[in-house]
Amino acid sequence: MIISGAASQTLAVRLAATLDEPLAPVEYDRFPDGELYVRLGETATDRAVIVASTVSSDAHIELLELQDAAREAGIEQVTTVLPYMGYARQDKAFKRGEPVSARALARAIDTGTDRVITVNPHEPGVREFFDPPATIVDAAPQLAGPLPEELTAPVFLAPDTGATSLARSVRDRYGTGTIDAFEKTRETGDTVQIEPSEIDVAGHDVVIVDDIIATGSTMSAAIEALTDRGARRVFVVCVHAVFVNDARSKLARAGIDGLYATDTIERAASTVSAAPAIATALRTQPA
Numbered sequence: 001m002i003i004s005g006a007a008s009q010t011l012a013v014r015l016a017a018t019l020d021e022p023l024a025p026v027e028y029d030r031f032p033d034g035e036l037y038v039r040l041g042e043t044a045t046d047r048a049v050i051v052a053s054t055v056s057s058d059a060h061i062e063l064l065e066l067q068d069a070a071r072e073a074g075i076e077q078v079t080t081v082l083p084y085m086g087y088a089r090q091d092k093a094f095k096r097g098e099p100v101s102a103r104a105l106a107r108a109i110d111t112g113t114d115r116v117i118t119v120n121p122h123e124p125g126v127r128e129f130f131d132p133p134a135t136i137v138d139a140a141p142q143l144a145g146p147l148p149e150e151l152t153a154p155v156f157l158a159p160d161t162g163a164t165s166l167a168r169s170v171r172d173r174y175g176t177g178t179i180d181a182f183e184k185t186r187e188t189g190d191t192v193q194i195e196p197s198e199i200d201v202a203g204h205d206v207v208i209v210d211d212i213i214a215t216g217s218t219m220s221a222a223i224e225a226l227t228d229r230g231a232r233r234v235f236v237v238c239v240h241a242v243f244v245n246d247a248r249s250k251l252a253r254a255g256i257d258g259l260y261a262t263d264t265i266e267r268a269a270s271t272v273s274a275a276p277a278i279a280t281a282l283r284t285q286p287a
């Protein structure tokens with residue numbers, strides 16, 4: 001039985017089809033004061049998978065409510081799939097006095113689940129914040145799927161060194177190409193400085209690979225540097241299409257030839273499904 005959060009229905013439907021599991025009926029509403037209301041319909045099962053990207057504070061609350069409703073319905077084995085785990089970038093107290101927000105939220109999620117699965121969290125170390133067994137799924141290789149078959153001397157580029165392993169995952173699945181990384185310094189929440197590498201991209205097709213596109217600042221700075229250096233075409237792929245404010249149009253203005261993301265967050269660009277990778281993890285006992 002798959003129980004979907006309101007923001008993760010496309011992925012939940014695909015996961016249910018992949019696993020040949022039924023989808024639980026769920027009612028999502030609000031009380032007059034704005035508080036969230038969920039109601040799980042009749043479910044004759046003792047095992048369930050809750051699929052809920054915590055893309056907002058409301059989505060976090062809704063997940064906790066769904067977990068509690070599952071327990072109330074007598075479901076004994078609950079697995080929580082966080083296709084996108086919100087607050088995962090706050091995995092340490094960067095300044096004195098700050099919380100480790102990822103840990104705080106993991107603690108809340110822990111109380112209603114027997115297992116956690118999450119997809120490409122920004123820092124894999126967040127797995128340690130969960131008490132029940134937690135599995136990390138890598139959906140990045142699937143991002144090679146929609147790329148044109150005949151890329152010209154492709155370069156798989158990480159816009160910062162932290163994304164190099166993702167660029168390698170996509171290149172390996174694509175089958176051919178060079179891997180490279182730029183250096184990035186974040187100046188404010190939505191401004192970054194990119195230091196391009198020495199690689200010659202003139203006449204090459206470039207695929208920029210990142211885990212998250214949030215404000216789009218990282219990507220647009222990387223695209224600009226590539227365009228200045230004569231890249232033939234620029235494709236952008238990411239796991240989580242957070243797309244804050246004008247991020248999507250920022251990318252279009254920067255000039256791209258294709259944009260593909262997974263369905264951990266539902267956007268028009270989320271044409272690549274993380275469902276097969278999650279299904280494989282669900283079929284495997286946690287280590």
Ligand code: R5P
Pocket residue numbers: 122160162163189190192210211212213214215216217218219
């Ligand atoms: C940070 O290191 C991540 O890998 C992404 O590069 C970052 O989250 C992208 O954020 P934005 O789109 O706001 O530049």
